Amino acid sequence: MKSVSDYTYMVEESIAGLGYGAATPTNLYLPIEYGLQKGGKRIRPVLTLMASEAFGTTAQKALIPATGIEMFHNFTLLHDDVMDRSDLRRGRPTVHKKWDENTAILSGDTMLTLATQMVSTVPDVVLRRVLDTFNRMAIAVYEGQCLDMDFEQMDVVSAESYLDMIGKKTGALLGAAAAIGAIIAEASEKDCSLMEQYGYMLGLAFQIQDDWLDMFGDPATFGKPIGGDVLNRKKTFLTVSVMERGGAEAQALHDAMNISDGELRIKTVRKIYEQAGIPDLCRENIEFYSHKALRAVRSTGMSEEGQRSFEKLVEKLIDRRR
Template structure:
Protein backbone atom coordinates (compact mmCIF):
# COMPACT_ATOMS: atom_id res chain seq x y z
CA UNK A 1 0.00 0.00 0.00
CA UNK A 2 1.38 3.43 -0.91
CA UNK A 3 1.39 6.26 1.65
CA UNK A 4 -1.44 7.96 -0.26
CA UNK A 5 -3.52 4.75 -0.11
CA UNK A 6 -2.91 4.43 3.64
CA UNK A 7 -3.98 8.04 4.26
CA UNK A 8 -7.05 7.53 2.03
CA UNK A 9 -7.94 4.39 3.99
CA UNK A 10 -7.80 6.28 7.30
CA UNK A 11 -9.74 9.19 5.83
CA UNK A 12 -12.54 6.94 4.51
CA UNK A 13 -12.70 5.07 7.82
CA UNK A 14 -12.97 8.38 9.66
CA UNK A 15 -15.61 9.92 7.35
CA UNK A 16 -17.81 6.80 7.70
CA UNK A 17 -17.55 7.09 11.49
CA UNK A 18 -18.25 10.83 11.33
CA UNK A 19 -21.44 10.23 9.37
CA UNK A 20 -22.77 7.56 11.75
CA UNK A 21 -21.87 9.47 14.94
CA UNK A 22 -23.20 12.89 13.92
CA UNK A 23 -26.78 12.06 13.00
CA UNK A 24 -28.00 14.86 15.20
CA UNK A 25 -31.52 15.74 16.24
CA UNK A 26 -33.61 18.79 17.00
CA UNK A 27 -33.78 21.75 17.00
CA UNK A 28 -32.64 21.56 13.41
CA UNK A 29 -31.38 25.18 13.39
CA UNK A 30 -28.83 24.16 16.03
CA UNK A 31 -27.69 20.89 14.44
CA UNK A 32 -28.01 21.54 10.69
CA UNK A 33 -25.11 24.03 10.70
CA UNK A 34 -23.00 21.45 12.57
CA UNK A 35 -23.62 18.84 9.87
CA UNK A 36 -23.12 21.47 7.17
CA UNK A 37 -19.63 22.55 8.31
CA UNK A 38 -18.55 18.96 8.97
CA UNK A 39 -19.78 18.01 5.50
CA UNK A 40 -17.65 20.62 3.71
CA UNK A 41 -14.79 18.13 3.60
CA UNK A 42 -11.27 19.40 3.93
CA UNK A 43 -8.15 17.28 4.23
CA UNK A 44 -9.14 15.74 7.60
CA UNK A 45 -5.42 15.87 8.41
CA UNK A 46 -5.83 15.93 12.20
CA UNK A 47 -8.17 12.92 12.61
CA UNK A 48 -6.08 10.95 10.10
CA UNK A 49 -3.03 11.65 12.29
CA UNK A 50 -4.90 10.38 15.39
CA UNK A 51 -5.75 7.07 13.67
CA UNK A 52 -2.31 6.73 12.10
CA UNK A 53 -0.54 7.34 15.43
CA UNK A 54 -2.76 4.89 17.31
CA UNK A 55 -1.86 2.13 14.85
CA UNK A 56 1.81 3.14 14.77
CA UNK A 57 1.94 2.46 18.53
CA UNK A 58 0.28 -0.92 18.19
CA UNK A 59 -3.30 0.14 18.93
CA UNK A 60 -6.37 -0.19 16.70
CA UNK A 61 -7.55 2.67 14.52
CA UNK A 62 -11.19 1.78 15.42
CA UNK A 63 -10.45 2.49 19.10
CA UNK A 64 -9.15 5.96 18.21
CA UNK A 65 -12.14 7.00 16.05
CA UNK A 66 -14.01 8.86 18.81
CA UNK A 67 -10.84 10.75 19.85
CA UNK A 68 -10.27 11.65 16.18
CA UNK A 69 -13.87 12.85 15.96
CA UNK A 70 -13.41 15.08 19.03
CA UNK A 71 -10.38 16.69 17.36
CA UNK A 72 -12.22 17.24 14.05
CA UNK A 73 -15.34 18.57 15.80
CA UNK A 74 -13.26 21.03 17.83
CA UNK A 75 -11.30 22.13 14.75
CA UNK A 76 -14.53 22.87 12.88
CA UNK A 77 -16.02 24.67 15.91
CA UNK A 78 -13.00 26.98 15.89
CA UNK A 79 -13.49 27.62 12.15
CA UNK A 80 -17.16 28.61 12.63
CA UNK A 81 -16.21 31.15 15.31
CA UNK A 82 -13.09 32.36 13.43
CA UNK A 83 -15.22 33.02 10.36
CA UNK A 84 -17.59 35.15 12.45
CA UNK A 85 -14.64 37.12 13.87
CA UNK A 86 -13.15 37.61 10.40
CA UNK A 87 -16.55 38.26 8.77
CA UNK A 88 -15.48 35.70 6.15
CA UNK A 89 -17.98 34.95 3.39
CA UNK A 90 -16.45 31.63 2.24
CA UNK A 91 -14.97 28.51 3.82
CA UNK A 92 -13.57 25.77 1.53
CA UNK A 93 -15.26 27.53 -1.36
CA UNK A 94 -18.75 27.39 0.21
CA UNK A 95 -20.82 29.92 2.17
CA UNK A 96 -19.78 30.21 5.82
CA UNK A 97 -22.22 29.14 8.57
CA UNK A 98 -22.97 32.68 9.80
CA UNK A 99 -23.64 33.85 6.23
CA UNK A 100 -25.85 30.86 5.37
CA UNK A 101 -27.83 31.17 8.61
CA UNK A 102 -26.94 34.16 10.82
CA UNK A 103 -24.34 35.19 13.42
CA UNK A 104 -26.41 34.02 16.42
CA UNK A 105 -26.85 30.58 14.88
CA UNK A 106 -23.12 30.42 14.17
CA UNK A 107 -22.26 31.26 17.79
CA UNK A 108 -24.73 28.76 19.26
CA UNK A 109 -23.95 25.92 16.86
CA UNK A 110 -20.26 26.50 17.49
CA UNK A 111 -20.88 26.27 21.25
CA UNK A 112 -22.75 22.98 20.72
CA UNK A 113 -19.81 21.62 18.69
CA UNK A 114 -17.40 22.36 21.53
CA UNK A 115 -19.62 20.43 23.97
CA UNK A 116 -20.07 17.55 21.51
CA UNK A 117 -16.27 17.32 21.23
CA UNK A 118 -16.06 16.43 24.92
CA UNK A 119 -18.91 13.91 24.69
CA UNK A 120 -16.93 11.81 22.21
CA UNK A 121 -14.44 10.94 24.96
CA UNK A 122 -17.12 9.40 27.18
CA UNK A 123 -16.83 5.88 25.76
CA UNK A 124 -13.20 5.51 26.89
CA UNK A 125 -12.13 3.74 30.10
CA UNK A 126 -11.72 6.14 33.05
CA UNK A 127 -7.93 6.43 32.96
CA UNK A 128 -7.75 7.05 29.19
CA UNK A 129 -10.75 9.41 29.40
CA UNK A 130 -8.90 11.48 32.03
CA UNK A 131 -5.71 11.69 29.95
CA UNK A 132 -7.60 12.61 26.77
CA UNK A 133 -9.78 15.31 28.35
CA UNK A 134 -6.85 16.83 30.28
CA UNK A 135 -4.83 17.16 27.06
CA UNK A 136 -7.89 18.37 25.14
CA UNK A 137 -8.73 21.16 27.63
CA UNK A 138 -5.13 22.41 27.67
CA UNK A 139 -5.06 22.40 23.84
CA UNK A 140 -8.47 24.09 23.44
CA UNK A 141 -7.41 26.94 25.72
CA UNK A 142 -4.12 27.38 23.84
CA UNK A 143 -6.02 27.59 20.52
CA UNK A 144 -8.12 30.43 22.02
CA UNK A 145 -4.95 32.15 23.25
CA UNK A 146 -3.41 31.81 19.77
CA UNK A 147 -6.48 33.35 18.18
CA UNK A 148 -6.32 36.27 20.61
CA UNK A 149 -2.62 36.85 19.85
CA UNK A 150 -3.52 36.87 16.15
CA UNK A 151 -6.22 39.49 16.74
CA UNK A 152 -3.87 41.59 18.91
CA UNK A 153 -1.12 41.51 16.27
CA UNK A 154 -3.39 43.20 13.72
CA UNK A 155 -3.08 46.50 15.60
CA UNK A 156 0.54 46.17 16.76
CA UNK A 157 3.64 47.34 14.91
CA UNK A 158 6.14 45.77 17.29
CA UNK A 159 5.42 42.04 16.88
CA UNK A 160 8.59 39.98 17.31
CA UNK A 161 9.44 36.73 15.55
CA UNK A 162 9.32 34.69 18.82
CA UNK A 163 5.84 36.13 19.48
CA UNK A 164 4.72 35.24 15.97
CA UNK A 165 6.03 31.67 16.32
CA UNK A 166 4.19 31.31 19.64
CA UNK A 167 0.99 32.54 18.00
CA UNK A 168 1.13 29.99 15.16
CA UNK A 169 2.14 27.26 17.60
CA UNK A 170 -0.98 27.89 19.70
CA UNK A 171 -3.36 28.72 16.89
CA UNK A 172 -2.39 25.85 14.58
CA UNK A 173 0.23 23.39 15.70
CA UNK A 174 -0.87 22.40 19.24
CA UNK A 175 -4.01 20.80 17.78
CA UNK A 176 -1.91 18.76 15.33
CA UNK A 177 0.34 17.75 18.25
CA UNK A 178 -2.65 16.85 20.46
CA UNK A 179 -4.26 14.83 17.65
CA UNK A 180 -1.16 12.66 17.49
CA UNK A 181 -0.70 12.36 21.25
CA UNK A 182 -4.34 11.24 21.57
CA UNK A 183 -3.61 8.38 19.20
CA UNK A 184 -0.67 7.42 21.44
CA UNK A 185 -2.83 7.67 24.59
CA UNK A 186 -5.54 5.43 23.09
CA UNK A 187 -2.85 2.90 22.11
CA UNK A 188 -1.52 3.12 25.70
CA UNK A 189 1.97 4.12 24.57
CA UNK A 190 4.55 5.05 27.21
CA UNK A 191 4.61 8.63 28.55
CA UNK A 192 8.00 9.14 26.87
CA UNK A 193 6.65 8.08 23.47
CA UNK A 194 3.42 10.08 23.88
CA UNK A 195 5.43 13.21 24.71
CA UNK A 196 7.87 12.65 21.83
CA UNK A 197 5.07 12.20 19.28
CA UNK A 198 3.50 15.42 20.62
CA UNK A 199 6.79 17.23 19.88
CA UNK A 200 6.83 15.70 16.41
CA UNK A 201 3.34 17.06 15.73
CA UNK A 202 4.04 20.45 17.30
CA UNK A 203 7.15 21.14 15.23
CA UNK A 204 5.57 19.76 12.07
CA UNK A 205 2.56 22.02 12.67
CA UNK A 206 4.78 25.12 12.91
CA UNK A 207 6.64 24.11 9.73
CA UNK A 208 3.26 23.55 8.03
CA UNK A 209 2.05 27.05 8.94
CA UNK A 210 5.32 28.70 7.84
CA UNK A 211 4.98 26.80 4.55
CA UNK A 212 1.44 28.19 4.29
CA UNK A 213 2.80 31.74 4.80
CA UNK A 214 5.33 31.14 2.04
CA UNK A 215 2.82 29.58 -0.39
CA UNK A 216 0.36 32.44 0.24
CA UNK A 217 2.90 34.81 -1.34
CA UNK A 218 4.79 32.55 -3.75
CA UNK A 219 2.49 29.57 -4.43
CA UNK A 220 1.16 28.63 -7.84
CA UNK A 221 -2.29 30.23 -8.32
CA UNK A 222 -3.42 27.09 -10.21
CA UNK A 223 -2.75 24.72 -7.30
CA UNK A 224 -2.90 26.94 -4.19
CA UNK A 225 -6.45 26.74 -2.84
CA UNK A 226 -6.61 30.39 -1.84
CA UNK A 227 -5.93 33.69 -3.54
CA UNK A 228 -2.16 34.11 -3.88
CA UNK A 229 -1.06 37.28 -2.08
CA UNK A 230 -4.10 37.24 0.20
CA UNK A 231 -2.01 37.78 3.35
CA UNK A 232 -0.30 40.78 1.74
CA UNK A 233 -3.65 42.31 0.70
CA UNK A 234 -4.88 41.84 4.28
CA UNK A 235 -1.66 43.38 5.70
CA UNK A 236 -1.01 40.21 7.72
CA UNK A 237 2.28 40.26 9.61
CA UNK A 238 3.57 36.86 8.55
CA UNK A 239 7.05 35.39 9.08
CA UNK A 240 8.07 36.76 5.64
CA UNK A 241 6.99 40.26 6.63
CA UNK A 242 8.66 40.18 10.06
CA UNK A 243 11.93 38.81 8.63
CA UNK A 244 11.88 41.51 5.92
CA UNK A 245 11.55 44.25 8.55
CA UNK A 246 14.46 42.69 10.42
CA UNK A 247 16.78 42.32 7.42
CA UNK A 248 15.80 44.87 4.75
CA UNK A 249 17.55 48.19 4.07
CA UNK A 250 16.10 51.28 5.76
CA UNK A 251 14.44 52.38 2.49
CA UNK A 252 12.84 48.97 2.00
CA UNK A 253 11.71 48.88 5.63
CA UNK A 254 10.00 52.24 5.20
CA UNK A 255 8.52 51.09 1.87
CA UNK A 256 7.16 47.92 3.47
CA UNK A 257 5.63 49.80 6.40
CA UNK A 258 3.94 52.18 3.96
CA UNK A 259 2.64 49.34 1.75
CA UNK A 260 1.20 47.62 4.83
CA UNK A 261 -0.63 50.80 5.87
CA UNK A 262 -2.72 50.98 2.68
CA UNK A 263 -5.47 48.92 1.06
CA UNK A 264 -5.57 50.02 -2.58
CA UNK A 265 -8.52 49.16 -4.84
CA UNK A 266 -6.18 47.36 -7.24
CA UNK A 267 -3.76 45.47 -5.04
CA UNK A 268 -1.74 43.76 -7.81
CA UNK A 269 1.03 46.37 -7.78
CA UNK A 270 1.16 46.32 -3.96
CA UNK A 271 1.50 42.51 -3.87
CA UNK A 272 4.33 42.55 -6.43
CA UNK A 273 6.18 45.38 -4.64
CA UNK A 274 5.95 43.56 -1.28
CA UNK A 275 7.10 40.26 -2.83
CA UNK A 276 10.15 42.04 -4.30
CA UNK A 277 11.10 43.32 -0.83
CA UNK A 278 10.56 39.82 0.61
CA UNK A 279 13.00 38.40 -1.93
CA UNK A 280 15.64 41.14 -1.86
CA UNK A 281 15.77 41.32 1.95
CA UNK A 282 16.61 37.62 2.19
CA UNK A 283 13.32 36.92 4.02
CA UNK A 284 12.34 34.23 1.49
CA UNK A 285 15.54 32.27 2.13
CA UNK A 286 15.16 32.74 5.91
CA UNK A 287 11.58 31.44 5.77
CA UNK A 288 12.61 28.38 3.76
CA UNK A 289 15.36 27.74 6.30
CA UNK A 290 12.91 28.03 9.22
CA UNK A 291 10.58 25.52 7.51
CA UNK A 292 13.51 23.08 7.18
CA UNK A 293 14.62 23.68 10.79
CA UNK A 294 11.20 22.95 12.30
CA UNK A 295 10.74 19.92 10.03
CA UNK A 296 14.11 18.61 11.23
CA UNK A 297 13.12 19.21 14.88
CA UNK A 298 10.00 17.15 14.21
CA UNK A 299 12.04 14.29 12.75
CA UNK A 300 14.48 14.46 15.68
CA UNK A 301 11.55 14.04 18.11
CA UNK A 302 10.24 11.10 16.07
CA UNK A 303 13.67 9.44 16.23
CA UNK A 304 13.45 9.49 20.06
CA UNK A 305 10.36 7.23 20.10
CA UNK A 306 10.54 3.46 20.49
CA UNK A 307 8.38 2.97 17.40
CA UNK A 308 9.32 0.21 14.94
CA UNK A 309 11.45 1.61 12.10
CA UNK A 310 8.77 1.02 9.44
CA UNK A 311 6.24 3.00 11.50
CA UNK A 312 8.73 5.83 11.97
CA UNK A 313 9.32 5.79 8.21
CA UNK A 314 5.58 6.10 7.50
CA UNK A 315 5.19 9.09 9.82
CA UNK A 316 8.34 10.70 8.45
CA UNK A 317 7.05 10.25 4.90
CA UNK A 318 3.77 11.87 5.92
CA UNK A 319 5.75 14.83 7.30
CA UNK A 320 7.79 15.12 4.12
CA UNK A 321 4.69 15.01 1.91
CA UNK A 322 3.17 17.87 3.95
CA UNK A 323 6.31 19.96 3.47
CA UNK A 324 6.60 19.24 -0.26
CA UNK A 325 3.05 20.29 -0.99
CA UNK A 326 2.24 23.17 -3.31
CA UNK A 327 -1.35 23.60 -2.10
Protein backbone atom coordinates in the same frame (compact mmCIF):
# COMPACT_ATOMS: atom_id res chain seq x y z
CA MET B 1 -0.14 0.51 9.32
CA LYS B 2 -2.61 1.77 6.76
CA SER B 3 -2.06 4.51 4.17
CA VAL B 4 -3.03 8.13 4.84
CA SER B 5 -5.89 7.79 2.38
CA ASP B 6 -7.19 4.72 4.26
CA TYR B 7 -7.20 6.68 7.53
CA THR B 8 -8.84 9.62 5.80
CA TYR B 9 -11.55 7.32 4.47
CA MET B 10 -12.22 6.01 8.00
CA VAL B 11 -12.64 9.59 9.24
CA GLU B 12 -14.97 10.54 6.39
CA GLU B 13 -17.11 7.45 7.08
CA SER B 14 -17.21 8.25 10.77
CA ILE B 15 -18.31 11.85 10.12
CA ALA B 16 -20.91 10.73 7.55
CA GLY B 17 -22.38 8.42 10.20
CA LEU B 18 -22.85 11.08 12.88
CA GLY B 19 -26.38 11.83 11.68
CA TYR B 20 -26.71 15.43 12.88
CA GLY B 21 -28.72 16.18 9.74
CA ALA B 22 -31.70 14.45 11.36
CA ALA B 23 -31.27 15.87 14.88
CA THR B 24 -33.43 18.59 16.44
CA PRO B 25 -33.53 21.49 16.94
CA THR B 26 -32.64 21.73 13.26
CA ASN B 27 -31.22 25.25 13.60
CA LEU B 28 -28.64 23.91 16.05
CA TYR B 29 -27.59 20.68 14.31
CA LEU B 30 -27.85 21.37 10.55
CA PRO B 31 -25.05 23.99 10.73
CA ILE B 32 -22.91 21.39 12.54
CA GLU B 33 -23.42 18.85 9.76
CA TYR B 34 -22.71 21.57 7.18
CA GLY B 35 -19.52 22.65 8.97
CA LEU B 36 -18.21 19.07 9.04
CA GLN B 37 -18.86 18.28 5.37
CA LYS B 38 -16.06 17.19 3.04
CA GLY B 39 -13.43 19.65 1.93
CA GLY B 40 -10.85 19.66 4.71
CA LYS B 41 -7.76 17.47 4.66
CA ARG B 42 -8.65 15.72 7.96
CA ILE B 43 -4.97 15.80 8.94
CA ARG B 44 -5.70 16.04 12.66
CA PRO B 45 -7.88 12.94 13.06
CA VAL B 46 -5.56 11.05 10.69
CA LEU B 47 -2.69 11.88 13.07
CA THR B 48 -4.70 10.42 15.96
CA LEU B 49 -5.47 7.20 14.06
CA MET B 50 -1.87 6.84 12.84
CA ALA B 51 -0.45 7.34 16.33
CA SER B 52 -2.84 4.83 17.85
CA GLU B 53 -1.77 2.12 15.38
CA ALA B 54 1.91 3.05 15.54
CA PHE B 55 1.82 2.40 19.28
CA GLY B 56 0.09 -0.92 18.94
CA THR B 57 -3.69 -0.56 19.17
CA THR B 58 -6.27 -0.51 16.38
CA ALA B 59 -7.26 2.70 14.61
CA GLN B 60 -10.87 1.64 15.20
CA LYS B 61 -10.39 2.10 18.97
CA ALA B 62 -9.33 5.72 18.39
CA LEU B 63 -11.94 6.55 15.74
CA ILE B 64 -14.54 8.38 17.83
CA PRO B 65 -11.94 10.44 19.75
CA ALA B 66 -10.26 11.23 16.40
CA THR B 67 -13.62 12.39 15.05
CA GLY B 68 -13.92 14.56 18.18
CA ILE B 69 -10.55 16.17 17.32
CA GLU B 70 -11.90 17.03 13.85
CA MET B 71 -15.10 18.33 15.48
CA PHE B 72 -13.01 20.61 17.71
CA HIS B 73 -11.06 21.86 14.67
CA ASN B 74 -14.30 22.70 12.86
CA PHE B 75 -15.67 24.45 15.97
CA THR B 76 -12.64 26.78 15.90
CA LEU B 77 -13.20 27.44 12.18
CA LEU B 78 -16.86 28.37 12.81
CA HIS B 79 -16.00 30.89 15.54
CA ASP B 80 -12.84 32.18 13.80
CA ASP B 81 -14.89 32.88 10.66
CA VAL B 82 -17.31 34.99 12.74
CA MET B 83 -14.41 36.87 14.36
CA ASP B 84 -12.59 37.40 11.04
CA ARG B 85 -15.84 38.25 9.19
CA SER B 86 -14.92 35.63 6.56
CA ASP B 87 -17.67 34.95 4.05
CA LEU B 88 -16.19 31.89 2.35
CA ARG B 89 -14.57 28.67 3.60
CA ARG B 90 -13.46 25.91 1.21
CA GLY B 91 -15.39 27.66 -1.56
CA ARG B 92 -18.72 27.65 0.30
CA PRO B 93 -20.50 30.32 2.36
CA THR B 94 -19.45 30.22 6.03
CA VAL B 95 -22.07 29.21 8.62
CA HIS B 96 -22.65 32.79 9.79
CA LYS B 97 -23.28 33.82 6.16
CA LYS B 98 -25.52 30.87 5.26
CA TRP B 99 -27.43 31.15 8.57
CA ASP B 100 -26.50 34.04 10.86
CA GLU B 101 -23.99 35.02 13.52
CA ASN B 102 -26.04 33.75 16.46
CA THR B 103 -26.33 30.34 14.81
CA ALA B 104 -22.57 30.19 14.25
CA ILE B 105 -21.88 31.09 17.89
CA LEU B 106 -24.36 28.59 19.35
CA SER B 107 -23.64 25.71 16.95
CA GLY B 108 -19.93 26.30 17.60
CA ASP B 109 -20.47 26.05 21.37
CA THR B 110 -22.35 22.81 20.79
CA MET B 111 -19.51 21.42 18.66
CA LEU B 112 -17.04 22.10 21.48
CA THR B 113 -19.10 20.08 23.95
CA LEU B 114 -19.75 17.32 21.37
CA ALA B 115 -15.99 17.19 20.73
CA THR B 116 -15.34 16.84 24.47
CA GLN B 117 -17.90 14.04 24.64
CA MET B 118 -16.26 12.22 21.72
CA VAL B 119 -12.70 12.39 23.03
CA SER B 120 -14.06 11.15 26.39
CA THR B 121 -15.22 7.85 24.83
CA VAL B 122 -11.90 6.25 25.80
CA PRO B 123 -11.36 3.52 28.41
CA ASP B 124 -11.27 4.69 32.04
CA VAL B 125 -7.57 3.92 32.33
CA VAL B 126 -6.65 6.73 29.89
CA LEU B 127 -9.63 9.08 30.34
CA ARG B 128 -7.91 11.63 32.54
CA ARG B 129 -4.76 11.81 30.39
CA VAL B 130 -6.78 12.23 27.20
CA LEU B 131 -9.03 14.85 28.76
CA ASP B 132 -6.14 16.84 30.25
CA THR B 133 -4.29 16.85 26.91
CA PHE B 134 -7.43 17.90 25.06
CA ASN B 135 -8.39 20.73 27.44
CA ARG B 136 -4.83 22.04 27.72
CA MET B 137 -4.69 22.14 23.91
CA ALA B 138 -8.03 23.99 23.70
CA ILE B 139 -6.77 26.72 26.06
CA ALA B 140 -3.62 27.10 23.93
CA VAL B 141 -5.75 27.47 20.77
CA TYR B 142 -7.86 30.26 22.36
CA GLU B 143 -4.71 32.04 23.57
CA GLY B 144 -3.26 31.75 20.05
CA GLN B 145 -6.40 33.21 18.48
CA CYS B 146 -6.35 36.06 21.03
CA LEU B 147 -2.68 36.82 20.27
CA ASP B 148 -3.45 36.71 16.53
CA MET B 149 -6.15 39.37 17.01
CA ASP B 150 -3.87 41.39 19.34
CA PHE B 151 -1.08 41.33 16.73
CA GLU B 152 -3.36 42.85 14.09
CA GLN B 153 -3.49 46.00 16.25
CA MET B 154 0.31 46.20 16.65
CA ASP B 155 2.81 47.86 14.31
CA VAL B 156 5.71 45.50 14.93
CA VAL B 157 5.59 41.86 16.04
CA SER B 158 8.79 39.85 16.53
CA ALA B 159 9.25 36.58 14.65
CA GLU B 160 9.58 34.88 18.05
CA SER B 161 6.16 36.14 19.16
CA TYR B 162 4.69 35.19 15.81
CA LEU B 163 6.04 31.62 16.11
CA ASP B 164 4.65 31.39 19.67
CA MET B 165 1.25 32.48 18.33
CA ILE B 166 1.09 29.99 15.42
CA GLY B 167 2.43 27.31 17.75
CA LYS B 168 -0.59 27.86 19.97
CA LYS B 169 -3.11 28.38 17.18
CA THR B 170 -1.97 25.56 14.84
CA GLY B 171 0.79 23.52 16.48
CA ALA B 172 -1.04 22.73 19.72
CA LEU B 173 -3.95 21.00 17.97
CA LEU B 174 -1.74 18.87 15.69
CA GLY B 175 0.32 18.03 18.78
CA ALA B 176 -2.69 17.01 20.86
CA ALA B 177 -4.11 14.99 17.95
CA ALA B 178 -0.95 12.89 17.74
CA ALA B 179 -0.52 12.64 21.52
CA ILE B 180 -4.11 11.50 22.10
CA GLY B 181 -3.66 8.64 19.61
CA ALA B 182 -0.55 7.56 21.52
CA ILE B 183 -2.31 7.87 24.90
CA ILE B 184 -5.20 5.68 23.68
CA ALA B 185 -2.57 3.06 22.74
CA GLU B 186 -1.25 3.41 26.32
CA ALA B 187 2.18 4.55 25.13
CA SER B 188 4.61 5.85 27.78
CA GLU B 189 4.37 9.45 29.00
CA LYS B 190 7.69 10.15 27.24
CA ASP B 191 6.50 8.79 23.88
CA CYS B 192 3.19 10.69 24.15
CA SER B 193 5.09 13.88 24.85
CA LEU B 194 7.39 13.23 21.84
CA MET B 195 4.33 12.73 19.62
CA GLU B 196 2.93 16.02 20.91
CA GLN B 197 6.23 17.63 19.87
CA TYR B 198 6.03 15.97 16.45
CA GLY B 199 2.60 17.46 15.82
CA TYR B 200 3.57 20.86 17.22
CA MET B 201 6.68 21.17 15.02
CA LEU B 202 4.81 19.88 11.98
CA GLY B 203 2.22 22.59 12.66
CA LEU B 204 4.88 25.30 12.71
CA ALA B 205 6.46 24.05 9.45
CA PHE B 206 3.04 23.77 7.86
CA GLN B 207 1.96 27.30 8.86
CA ILE B 208 5.21 28.92 7.67
CA GLN B 209 4.77 27.05 4.38
CA ASP B 210 1.18 28.30 4.18
CA ASP B 211 2.38 31.89 4.68
CA TRP B 212 5.02 31.37 1.97
CA LEU B 213 2.54 29.77 -0.45
CA ASP B 214 0.18 32.72 -0.12
CA MET B 215 2.86 34.87 -1.81
CA PHE B 216 5.01 32.43 -3.79
CA GLY B 217 2.74 29.44 -4.33
CA ASP B 218 1.49 28.06 -7.62
CA PRO B 219 -1.96 29.61 -8.28
CA ALA B 220 -2.99 26.34 -9.96
CA THR B 221 -2.49 24.24 -6.81
CA PHE B 222 -2.70 26.66 -3.85
CA GLY B 223 -6.49 26.75 -3.87
CA LYS B 224 -6.73 30.40 -2.82
CA PRO B 225 -5.87 33.56 -4.79
CA ILE B 226 -2.17 34.44 -4.42
CA GLY B 227 -1.47 37.51 -2.26
CA GLY B 228 -4.58 37.27 -0.09
CA ASP B 229 -2.61 37.98 3.10
CA VAL B 230 -1.12 41.14 1.54
CA LEU B 231 -4.56 42.27 0.37
CA ASN B 232 -5.89 41.81 3.93
CA ARG B 233 -2.69 43.31 5.41
CA LYS B 234 -2.35 40.18 7.59
CA LYS B 235 0.75 39.59 9.67
CA THR B 236 2.59 36.48 8.44
CA PHE B 237 6.00 34.91 8.99
CA LEU B 238 7.11 36.91 5.93
CA THR B 239 5.99 40.33 7.17
CA VAL B 240 7.25 39.91 10.74
CA SER B 241 10.65 38.68 9.46
CA VAL B 242 11.13 41.89 7.49
CA MET B 243 9.56 44.15 10.12
CA GLU B 244 11.68 42.97 13.03
CA ARG B 245 14.86 43.94 11.13
CA GLY B 246 13.80 47.59 11.18
CA GLY B 247 15.67 50.03 8.91
CA ALA B 248 15.08 50.65 5.21
CA GLU B 249 13.61 47.21 4.42
CA ALA B 250 10.99 47.50 7.15
CA GLN B 251 10.15 51.04 6.06
CA ALA B 252 9.81 49.92 2.44
CA LEU B 253 7.42 47.11 3.47
CA HIS B 254 5.44 49.49 5.66
CA ASP B 255 5.07 51.93 2.74
CA ALA B 256 4.23 49.15 0.28
CA MET B 257 1.45 47.89 2.58
CA ASN B 258 -0.17 51.33 2.29
CA ILE B 259 -0.43 51.19 -1.52
CA SER B 260 -4.15 51.30 -2.23
CA ASP B 261 -4.07 49.46 -5.57
CA GLY B 262 -4.20 45.79 -4.57
CA GLU B 263 -2.35 44.30 -7.52
CA LEU B 264 0.45 46.87 -7.30
CA ARG B 265 0.67 46.29 -3.54
CA ILE B 266 1.16 42.53 -4.03
CA LYS B 267 3.79 43.09 -6.75
CA THR B 268 5.73 45.61 -4.65
CA VAL B 269 5.64 43.52 -1.49
CA ARG B 270 6.78 40.45 -3.43
CA LYS B 271 9.81 42.33 -4.73
CA ILE B 272 10.71 43.48 -1.20
CA TYR B 273 10.48 39.90 0.06
CA GLU B 274 12.72 38.66 -2.75
CA GLN B 275 15.32 41.37 -2.20
CA ALA B 276 15.33 40.68 1.55
CA GLY B 277 15.93 36.95 0.99
CA ILE B 278 12.64 35.98 2.64
CA PRO B 279 11.94 32.93 0.40
CA ASP B 280 15.25 31.36 1.54
CA LEU B 281 14.51 32.25 5.16
CA CYS B 282 11.13 30.52 4.86
CA ARG B 283 12.69 27.42 3.32
CA GLU B 284 15.28 27.23 6.10
CA ASN B 285 12.62 27.54 8.80
CA ILE B 286 10.32 25.00 7.18
CA GLU B 287 13.28 22.58 7.01
CA PHE B 288 14.24 23.35 10.59
CA TYR B 289 10.82 22.60 12.07
CA SER B 290 10.23 19.59 9.80
CA HIS B 291 13.51 18.13 11.07
CA LYS B 292 12.49 18.77 14.66
CA ALA B 293 9.24 16.90 13.97
CA LEU B 294 11.12 13.96 12.44
CA ARG B 295 13.65 13.87 15.28
CA ALA B 296 10.84 13.70 17.83
CA VAL B 297 9.11 10.77 16.14
CA ARG B 298 12.45 8.94 15.71
CA SER B 299 13.12 9.29 19.45
CA THR B 300 9.98 7.31 20.33
CA GLY B 301 9.92 3.58 20.77
CA MET B 302 7.60 2.97 17.83
CA SER B 303 8.34 0.47 15.04
CA GLU B 304 10.31 1.35 11.90
CA GLU B 305 7.10 1.01 9.91
CA GLY B 306 5.36 3.54 12.17
CA GLN B 307 8.23 5.99 11.86
CA ARG B 308 8.17 5.72 8.07
CA SER B 309 4.44 6.55 8.10
CA PHE B 310 5.01 9.73 10.09
CA GLU B 311 7.95 10.67 7.84
CA LYS B 312 5.76 10.19 4.78
CA LEU B 313 3.13 12.48 6.30
CA VAL B 314 5.73 15.24 6.68
CA GLU B 315 6.72 14.73 3.03
CA LYS B 316 3.09 14.85 1.97
CA LEU B 317 2.34 18.05 3.86
CA ILE B 318 5.65 19.81 3.43
CA ASP B 319 6.88 20.16 -0.14
CA ARG B 320 10.64 19.90 0.42
CA ARG B 321 11.67 19.89 -3.24
CA ARG B 322 11.64 23.64 -3.74
